[in-house]
Amino acid sequence: MATTHSDSETIGSESVDDAEQSVSSVEARVGWRYTLAQVRKDPTAFAGFIIIAVASVVAVVTTIDAVVFEYLAQYQVFAQFGVEKYWLAKTLWMSPTAEPAGTPTLLPPVGMENTFGQGTWAHPLGTDDRGRDILLRLIYGTRIAILVGVLATAIGLVGGMVIGAVSGYYGGWTDDVLMRLAETLYAIPFLVLVLAFIAAFGRSITFAMIGVGVASIPKFARLIRSRVVSVREDEYVEAAKAAGVRDRNIILRHVIPNSFAPVLVQATLQVGTAIIIIAGLSFLGFGIQPPTPSWGQMLSVSRNYMIQNPWFSVWPGLCILITVVAFNMFGDGLRDALDPRLNN
Amino acid sequence: MSLLRYSGRRVVQAVPVLLGVVAITFALVNAAPGNPVEIMLGPSPNQAAVETLKAKYGLDQPLHVRFWKYLVNLVQLDMGRSIYYDAPVTTKIAQRLPQTILLMVSSFAFAIATAVPLGVISAKRRNKPTDHVTRIVSLVGVSTPSFWIGLILIILFSYNLGVLPATNLVMPWAHPSTVTGAGTRLGVLYVAGAHLLLPMLSLGTLQMAAITRIERSSMLEVLSDDYVRLARAYGVKERTILRKHAFRNAQLPVITIIGLQLTTAIGGAVLTETVFEINGMGRLIVSSISRQDFPVVMGTTFVFALVFVVGVIITDISYAYIDPRVSYGDQE
Numbered sequence: 001m002a003t004t005h006s007d008s009e010t011i012g013s014e015s016v017d018d019a020e021q022s023v024s025s026v027e028a029r030v031g032w033r034y035t036l037a038q039v040r041k042d043p044t045a046f047a048g049f050i051i052i053a054v055a056s057v058v059a060v061v062t063t064i065d066a067v068v069f070e071y072l073a074q075y076q077v078f079a080q081f082g083v084e085k086y087w088l089a090k091t092l093w094m095s096p097t098a099e100p101a102g103t104p105t106l107l108p109p110v111g112m113e114n115t116f117g118q119g120t121w122a123h124p125l126g127t128d129d130r131g132r133d134i135l136l137r138l139i140y141g142t143r144i145a146i147l148v149g150v151l152a153t154a155i156g157l158v159g160g161m162v163i164g165a166v167s168g169y170y171g172g173w174t175d176d177v178l179m180r181l182a183e184t185l186y187a188i189p190f191l192v193l194v195l196a197f198i199a200a201f202g203r204s205i206t207f208a209m210i211g212v213g214v215a216s217i218p219k220f221a222r223l224i225r226s227r228v229v230s231v232r233e234d235e236y237v238e239a240a241k242a243a244g245v246r247d248r249n250i251i252l253r254h255v256i257p258n259s260f261a262p263v264l265v266q267a268t269l270q271v272g273t274a275i276i277i278i279a280g281l282s283f284l285g286f287g288i289q290p291p292t293p294s295w296g297q298m299l300s301v302s303r304n305y306m307i308q309n310p311w312f313s314v315w316p317g318l319c320i321l322i323t324v325v326a327f328n329m330f331g332d333g334l335r336d337a338l339d340p341r342l343n344n
Numbered sequence: 345m346s347l348l349r350y351s352g353r354r355v356v357q358a359v360p361v362l363l364g365v366v367a368i369t370f371a372l373v374n375a376a377p378g379n380p381v382e383i384m385l386g387p388s389p390n391q392a393a394v395e396t397l398k399a400k401y402g403l404d405q406p407l408h409v410r411f412w413k414y415l416v417n418l419v420q421l422d423m424g425r426s427i428y429y430d431a432p433v434t435t436k437i438a439q440r441l442p443q444t445i446l447l448m449v450s451s452f453a454f455a456i457a458t459a460v461p462l463g464v465i466s467a468k469r470r471n472k473p474t475d476h477v478t479r480i481v482s483l484v485g486v487s488t489p490s491f492w493i494g495l496i497l498i499i500l501f502s503y504n505l506g507v508l509p510a511t512n513l514v515m516p517w518a519h520p521s522t523v524t525g526a527g528t529r530l531g532v533l534y535v536a537g538a539h540l541l542l543p544m545l546s547l548g549t550l551q552m553a554a555i556t557r558i559e560r561s562s563m564l565e566v567l568s569d570d571y572v573r574l575a576r577a578y579g580v581k582e583r584t585i586l587r588k589h590a591f592r593n594a595q596l597p598v599i600t601i602i603g604l605q606l607t608t609a610i611g612g613a614v615l616t617e618t619v620f621e622i623n624g625m626g627r628l629i630v631s632s633i634s635r636q637d638f639p640v641v642m643g644t645t646f647v648f649a650l651v652f653v654v655g656v657i658i659t660d661i662s663y664a665y666i667d668p669r670v671s672y673g674d675q676e
Contacts, residue, residue: 184364191611192629192648199633199641200372276489280615283491284630299492303619310499317492324487 038337045333051326058139059146065089066143066292089140094133096140097291103131106309114309125315129301134312137293138319144282144294145323148209149275155213156274157267160220165251165259167221168228179225182218190215191277198286205278208287212274223266227259234258265335272327279320295320350664354657365649366418370411373638401425401639423643428635433643436628441647443513443624444613448651450544451609455551456602462552463559463598467567468586478556485553490612494546494619501542511621514539547616551605558601562594569593596667603659606652 039045070085072078086095094100107127110119119126125134167178185193197211231237232255240250281287282296290297295316302313398404401424402413417424423433466478502510514523516536526532566572567590575585614626621627625644632640664670 187361187365187653188649189607189610189652192645196372196645200376306499307503313495321488328487
């Protein structure tokens with residue numbers, strides 16, 4: 001954490017400046033290969049990386065199962081093989097959304113007992129209020145968490161990159177206008193801004209995702225701008241200018257790549273934040289709608305059964321926790337690798 | 345004197361930001377596809393009723409006129425009428441704000457009281473078991489959704505052990521006759537404390553974890569500074585170094601983070617209030633979104649932004665108080 005303090009112009013900015021500096025002091029030192037080697041040496045960061053990798057694979061496979069197979073099922077070629085939504089899940093186990101007949105609801109996990117019965121290996125983590133297998137729904141919930149978390153961050157990243165790069169590179173009134181706008185957006189607490197966005201455009205996971213993305217633009221824009229302002233003065237940018245390269249190409253080819261390292265760290269950490277926020281939105285009923293399985297929505301349902309089956313509330317939160325911890329461990333490791341000076 | 349001028353400047357700088365906040369929320373609400381009058385009257389209303397209602401809520405006027413009116417009214421603390429409650433938004437917010445403020449202030453008090461010593465001890469015993477435990481706790485703390493912590497606390501302490509209430513909040517200044525189970529002022533305090541404990545822990549854990557992480561890294565950085573090394577070389581006792589030399593200087597980034605944490609704390613408060621069924625601002629905004637009660641959504645958004653901005657001003661001023669270099673820069 002940088003202790004330097006800068007007296008900047010407007011409200012709220014001071015607090016951000018320090019946070020920015022800690023990230024922006026990160027430099028790409030000897031290239032990506034060096035960075036990756038450093039991350040591999042750091043057991044916590046590597047563990048984080050492994051968890052993210054596993055979760056991503058699960059997310060991709062379940063997305064194919066839920067989305068791609070549903071799409072393919074409309075063609076005769078595939079339909080004759082029985083391809084349909086959740087084909088893979090049904091073949092291996094059961095559908096994560098259908099309510100199976102005859103399965104007791106709200107079963108506890110294996111080895112536990114409650115008023116609804118005794119936990120069995122048929123449903124290792126128990127069943128939910130509609131008799132669906134909790135473990136299976138948790139696995140399929142990974143899809144929403146990872147996909148929506150990454151996409152929301154990508155929206156924030158791209159938006160912030162454009163605004164930050166333009167603002168930092170041109171300076172002057174463009175800079176003033178864009179940064180005042182970012183500051184204003186920043187003054188509305190994150191979740192409240194997303195809620196206002198959902199209030200305006202409607203409750204659906206798409207708007208929740210876009211809302212989280214838009215709300216994180218100011219953070220990225222400010223970080224990238226601060227990097228661009230320092231990169232702008234570097235010799236290679238001057239050289240490119242002297243050689244007559246157009247502004248757009250200078251920004252895309254030189255300025256952004258050279259400002260990217262701290263942004264990557266911020267983005268990794270932001271995915272974790274986005275996952276928590278979107279789970280929170282689903283918990284409030286503004287995110288993913290049933291029956292699609294998601295961790296936040298499962299927690300929201302479990303609230304009604306905290307007495308009957310407390311375990312139901314435990315699992316989804318644990319999944320969120322593990323995923324977000326992984327992103328934080330990997331992000332911290334990446335930062336340490338990129339800037340050994342901060343390595344406490 | 346310069347601190348006063350600095351504070352004044354900070355407050356003045358907040359005005360355009362808040363103006364921008366109003367503009368953004370106004371634009372968002374007016375971009376909404378739903379027409380509030382239709383929501384009130386159902387799908388096929390009669391024309392006369394539509395006109396009267398539009399006139400009542402000022403919806404018959406052009407956008408810029410309405411925005412200007414909203415601003416003028418806002419300065420006079422009038423944020424329009426709630427469609428659902430058919431009451432002034434300001435009254436509704438005034439009823440709800442104390443709960444939210446109580447929740448947030450108590451969770452920050454808890455977070456600061458636990459995080460500062462934890463961070464210092466962790467830095468002092470770097471790479472020892474205490475440090476490892478603290479680091480793991482704070483990593484898990486920043487990665488856990490506050491509403492889930494709330495659910496788990498309710499299951500543990502309300503349903504399993506049955507020692508603490510799971511819902512609602514009692515204000516510590518409430519009159520004893522209005523509080524069940526409390527005969528005296530002291531009794532009210534006790535009941536209020538029991539109600540506050542779980543929400544406070546639920547919301548405060550994230551703050552605690554975030555502040556602990558910064559406190560630790562900031563202490564470590566200061567402890568490796570030249571003046572601390574010099575003090576060590578002079579044979580100053582480690583305890584004195586920690587207390588007199590390092591601690592004060594390490595607090596600056598911590599204050600910054602406390603200000604920044606406000607935005608996550610407000611988000612957390614919205615969720616915590618839902619979990620513990622506390623009738624605060626957070627539940628107000630959530631239920632108003634479901635009811636498409638746009639005047640209330642705008643009002644609560646603005647007040648949340650106001651709380652955040654005021655919080656940031658307070659941290660900035662305390663920063664300037666602790667580190668006079670900040671306000672000296674203001675003098676030219």
